[in-house]
Amino acid sequence: MASDGTRSPLERLRAYYDHEERTCPACGYEDEEGVWESETNGRQVHYYHECPRCGAVRDHTLDVLAE
């Protein structure tokens, strides 16, 4: 895996969720096609993923730290 120093921390974090948190803790379904949706209001970023099998929603809300 080549490192990419140009990516922002938020992009790296989203990539982490995309790759590491796609197995549903409720039913164990591994959503290989799944992606984390994200939305932001400028101060926080909200990531969420809904399990296509059981509908369980996982989410993460992250504060955007302004410089």
Ligand SMILES: [Zn+2]
């Ligand atoms: Zn599930």
